[in-house]
Amino acid sequence: MNNYRLVQFFFIVFLSAFFVRCSSGLEESSSAPLLLGAYQEVDPRGNIFLDAGGTGYEYYPVTIAEQDDGKNVSFQYNLDLQSNTRDVYFIFTNVSTSSSSLYPSIDSLNQNINQKIEQDNIDTLKTKILHSAKTGVRGKPEISEFNRNPYAFLNNINPVNMLLKIVPSHPRFADALNDTQSFKIDRHTSVAATCRWVVPIVPTASGNSKTLNIWVADDCYVGGTKAYLIDDTMVQTIAEKFLHDDTPTYDDDIYDWVTNIYGEEWGILPYGAQSQLISDDISNNEITILLFDIDNDNSTNGGVLGYFWAKDNFKKSSIRYSNERIMFYLDAVLLATPDGTWEISDYWPSQIVSTLAHEFQHMIHFYQKTVLRTHGIGSETWIDEMCSLATEDLVADKLSIDGPRGVSSSDPTAGSSPISKGRLPLYNYFNDYSVTNWYGGDFVLVSYSLNYALGAYLARNYGGAKFFRNVVQNYLTDYTAIESAISSSSTGVSENFSTMLQNWSIANLLSDKTDTSLKYKYNGGTTWFTDTLNYDYNLGSINLFNYYYDYGTGAQNGPYIYTTMRRGIMPPASNYYYEAGKCITGLQTWNLRLNSRVRMTVVVRDALPTP
Numbered sequence: 001m002n003n004y005r006l007v008q009f010f011f012i013v014f015l016s017a018f019f020v021r022c023s024s025g026l027e028e029s030s031s032a033p034l035l036l037g038a039y040q041e042v043d044p045r046g047n048i049f050l051d052a053g054g055t056g057y058e059y060y061p062v063t064i065a066e067q068d069d070g071k072n073v074s075f076q077y078n079l080d081l082q083s084n085t086r087d088v089y090f091i092f093t094n095v096s097t098s099s100s101s102l103y104p105s106i107d108s109l110n111q112n113i114n115q116k117i118e119q120d121n122i123d124t125l126k127t128k129i130l131h132s133a134k135t136g137v138r139g140k141p142e143i144s145e146f147n148r149n150p151y152a153f154l155n156n157i158n159p160v161n162m163l164l165k166i167v168p169s170h171p172r173f174a175d176a177l178n179d180t181q182s183f184k185i186d187r188h189t190s191v192a193a194t195c196r197w198v199v200p201i202v203p204t205a206s207g208n209s210k211t212l213n214i215w216v217a218d219d220c221y222v223g224g225t226k227a228y229l230i231d232d233t234m235v236q237t238i239a240e241k242f243l244h245d246d247t248p249t250y251d252d253d254i255y256d257w258v259t260n261i262y263g264e265e266w267g268i269l270p271y272g273a274q275s276q277l278i279s280d281d282i283s284n285n286e287i288t289i290l291l292f293d294i295d296n297d298n299s300t301n302g303g304v305l306g307y308f309w310a311k312d313n314f315k316k317s318s319i320r321y322s323n324e325r326i327m328f329y330l331d332a333v334l335l336a337t338p339d340g341t342w343e344i345s346d347y348w349p350s351q352i353v354s355t356l357a358h359e360f361q362h363m364i365h366f367y368q369k370t371v372l373r374t375h376g377i378g379s380e381t382w383i384d385e386m387c388s389l390a391t392e393d394l395v396a397d398k399l400s401i402d403g404p405r406g407v408s409s410s411d412p413t414a415g416s417s418p419i420s421k422g423r424l425p426l427y428n429y430f431n432d433y434s435v436t437n438w439y440g441g442d443f444v445l446v447s448y449s450l451n452y453a454l455g456a457y458l459a460r461n462y463g464g465a466k467f468f469r470n471v472v473q474n475y476l477t478d479y480t481a482i483e484s485a486i487s488s489s490s491t492g493v494s495e496n497f498s499t500m501l502q503n504w505s506i507a508n509l510l511s512d513k514t515d516t517s518l519k520y521k522y523n524g525g526t527t528w529f530t531d532t533l534n535y536d537y538n539l540g541s542i543n544l545f546n547y548y549y550d551y552g553t554g555a556q557n558g559p560y561i562y563t564t565m566r567r568g569i570m571p572p573a574s575n576y577y578y579e580a581g582k583c584i585t586g587l588q589t590w591n592l593r594l595n596s597r598v599r600m601t602v603v604v605r606d607a608l609p610t611p
Contacts, residue, residue: 040071059601076589077600078589082586087583091505092576094573095598096597102598108589138358139307140304144384175198177196197213199212205251213287220291227337233342257535260534263364270375288323294329305351306329330355337349361387369477393452397540405422405456425549429549435574436573461507466533470485470488507520508559508575508577509603510605570595
């Protein structure tokens, strides 16, 4: 009977964990078992707040060797604030990049300090309302999946593909103005388009000359049927933003700025790749942009802004719906949507320009990483997207676009509260989600915000453009690509990913400060974060406390900081911000239990900025 009840108990524990996991409606990247074992009592830990630097704040990583040995631990933490009155925050970091954990438990031995335990799941802790107004998405999940592992999609035993391999392909000729063609959008959809612009043989900073061809779907051009229509002025403006003759400086278009960081988008192929990937003089020296109504939604207020799909880099004998071009796709209706009289600086047109930089990084990433360095297995989606978001940030001031930071591109400061633009308002609200999970559905916006916030931190602390060049141009495809780029940075430090996550969390809670040291810095005050890589790449300051997120039934000012502890599942590679005490003084004591994967950091500071 006792054995039967024991089995019942463990079965209930398993079901509880399963339903807590499923209740969030979000995918986890690992099914690794949660560590539900006993907790080993370890020696107390403690710190004394000295304010030795006179900054008003200090931070203390809590190191427990037993956790490194895979043990869950319980311990007493003592903090002596002496006569100082300060706010105290605990940050808990799940340092595993792939496995979930359990949230810590806390029991304060002092009165008037937060010690409540939140037992409900994440859906009842936060209102899950994503702001839908003016939401643009770059890319599609199925495209990201293809770009990461394209060879898994090749069907070499398909009879049609086998026939295409033995039938000689027709040579492609250079595009000419007013040429017509049907472009394959996917397996089942084609779009009739006309070549509306050709920028021939433009010298570039790399020493190679490139040709840019812009095609417009016939139903999206003047005389077409869409809500707003593309005209020649719009086509010319997009062409000049992306590639035009700017010799001898080569410092006036997206092509030169972005290839200067990451390298060329296409070129010589490694041995063995020539049979499946396109490779000829035209493919190697031309880029195509297709403007059409993505998803045929005729939307003037959101939707998919654009994408790069590596299917077109393959020969039709490998991917029969390939267009056999180095190309990307932009939404024509949104590009043509004006705020009044059409200007490229209008909201949606400027978003399309930023999308050009974002998707161009994906194009280069595919060649530099997947083709040249990793033999067909690309970066994990979150890394590739982080690089594209960082690219938007790095060229925002050059394009005179506010970019993902949400502050004027000409302003090096952190701006003024309240800021509701950019990626960071949403990040503040969902700052406890995983950076290594790429969430689906509406929550893809959460992933974009998380990975921009992390990328913005990395760029401002480890070398900007040079750092992200190192991420793309190494042979690693997971979190170790970040570790490698950190070790190669000009800072000379070598940090593992888990330590970096903890440092990033400290930077979050101190982003209103301009005197933090590197590794903890978001905010440089009135000075640009400038990295020189042939050109100067400028990044503005970030103060997360300036951002405001309206989620419909309320609003979030600044980073989301819990005043209760949750029970349940903590996602991998995530930080949980907890207010341990507000306006407290003297000696304070807490009893804690930490899973072996969860590390603790203490931040002591003056009162948080008020909105």
